[in-house]
Amino acid sequence: MKNINALQLDNVSTFVGKTVLVKNATFEVKPGEIIGLIGPNGAGKTTIMKTILGLMKFKGKVVVNGREVYENDHQALDKAGALIEHPAIYPFLTGIQNLTLYAHDQKDMANLISELQMSSYINNKAKGYSLGMKQKLGIAIALLNQPQIVILDEPMNGLDIESTIKVRKLIKRYSDQGTAFLISSHILSELQKVMTRVVLISGGQIILNKEVAEFEKISHQKYHLTTENNKLAKKIFAAYQITFKAKENYLIVSQKDIYKIEDLLFNEGVHLKEILPLEANLERIVVDVLEKKRG
Structure with a gap:
């Protein structure tokens, strides 16, 4: 039974x-x-x-x-x-x-x-x-x-x-x-x-x-990133086709791009101040999944 x-x-x-x-x-x-x-x-x-x-x-x-x-x-x-x-x-x-x-x-x-x-x-x-x-x-x-x-x-x-x-x-x-x-x-x-x-x-x-x-685990697929020059970092990411979202004092990037980002910033002489997994609440995760489904 x-x-x-x-x-x-x-x-x-x-x-x-x-x-x-x-x-x-x-x-x-x-x-x-x-x-x-x-x-x-x-x-x-x-x-x-x-x-x-x-x-x-x-x-x-x-x-x-x-x-x-x-x-x-x-x-x-x-x-x-x-x-x-x-x-x-x-x-x-x-x-x-x-x-x-x-x-x-x-x-x-x-x-x-x-x-x-x-x-x-x-x-x-x-x-x-x-x-x-x-x-x-x-x-x-x-x-x-x-x-x-x-x-x-x-x-x-x-x-x-x-x-x-x-x-x-x-x-x-x-x-x-x-x-x-x-x-x-x-x-x-x-x-x-x-x-x-x-x-x-x-x-x-x-x-x-x-x-x-x-x-x-979906909630750990985004990272909160802060550099000494976020404006320059955005230009670098755009030039190398790295997807990001710009917030007021930080950038949101994908987990899969982390190592590439670290190398690029180092090569361009931009210091990385902080990089942390971005915890999403359940509501945010659900919205993200639904948005992906809808294309």
């Missing part, structure tokens, strides 16, 4: 009428993995999540915990939890009543209430909840009953900093126990702290699927 993927998509295409929203999506999620499903607005992130849950018309194969998912047939999702778009809660029930509808284990439910610090309002009707309260209740519902895979669409939406940290730690702890996660979020800085692999989607197609460590 340990060798079975928590989730497997094989050439999955999703349709609304004759319009293709997602085309030939293929990726897997292993037990304990935290996959960040990222991309621009309208790229197809939520559509993929709905497809996995059998809520949309699709072709191809979706397998959850070894069982195939079919449209409007949710038997394969017994050990899956999900929060898609808006928490599926009943406004005229209390938070505890909403949880009780889904909970198989009272102790598990009580632990989640405590972990997410919902005790002060869990007995109030959900219609009076703030966005953050509703979000935490939706996350608790998704995590009930020790699911083998959890699908979360914008889980940090509406959460304050303290709640965001708590949710992040909870996700990490569940993953350490073997629960797999597929998470979409616009708050990439938070997602970067927990995810183990990046699946990047654009225009309904998966354009990148990499381990986080491999993906983050």
